Amino acid sequence: MKSMDRKQFMTLVGTSIGAIVLQHCLSGCKNEKDDPIDPGTGDGDGSSTTGLSLDLSTSAYSSLNTNGGYVYVSGIIVARTSAGAYIAVSQACTHQGVSVQYRSTNNDFYCSAHGSRFSTTGSVLAGPATSALKQYQTELTGTTLRVFE
Ligand code: FES
Incomplete structure (x- = not known):
């Protein structure tokens, strides 16, 4: 019974940590792009074709x-x-x-x-x-x- 409680507890903790990590990743990924426009890849001659x-x-x-x-x-x-x-x-x-x-x-x-x-x-x-x-x-x-x- 005691080990079941621990298992349930660990499952709960694991789920919570997973949710926090996922949320952090999502917000982190969203903030990664701080350039307001797509810089584009250019075509190799130094010019950009996007913007x-x-x-x-x-x-x-x-x-x-x-x-x-x-x-x-x-x-x-x-x-x-x-x-x-x-x-x-x-x-x-x-x-x-x-x-x-x-x-x-x-x-x-x-x-x-x-x-x-x-x-x-x-x-x-x-x-x-x-x-x-x-x-x-x-x-x-x-x-x-x-x-x-
Ligand atoms: S926000 Fe402080 S000078 Fe622009």
């Missing part, structure tokens, strides 16, 4: 038709500078993850949470952030803006 394609003729991205406008898409902030160039960096401030804004007058990315500033290529201009935002490439073809690594 985001934004149709600037649609209302969702209409602000990108104006100098100084910007949008957030898939964890990336895509902006049009006052000179009309398209730039893109990761959206989340590297300090504590608040979304940065593009400021055309300063031509920088600014985090209003604690004042970090980043250049148009994502490098830190002012802390408290110490790490750069990830920079993405952009390519405009007609009204389609491609954003990629």
Whole structure:
């Protein structure tokens, strides 16, 4: 009788540990991919064939038709500078993850949470952030803006 109790207990413990391990794996696997877009595998010549394609003729991205406008898409902030160039960096401030804004007058990315500033290529201009935002490439073809690594 006593050994049965122990066996039942061990079965219960084993099941619980299995559930915890499974849950940890699932959440761990989900968090593994921290890149907002698929970097793609490229075709061997250094270029990437994947990424985001934004149709600037649609209302969702209409602000990108104006100098100084910007949008957030898939964890990336895509902006049009006052000179009309398209730039893109990761959206989340590297300090504590608040979304940065593009400021055309300063031509920088600014985090209003604690004042970090980043250049148009994502490098830190002012802390408290110490790490750069990830920079993405952009390519405009007609009204389609491609954003990629
Ligand atoms: S979260 Fe951006 S400066 Fe703190």
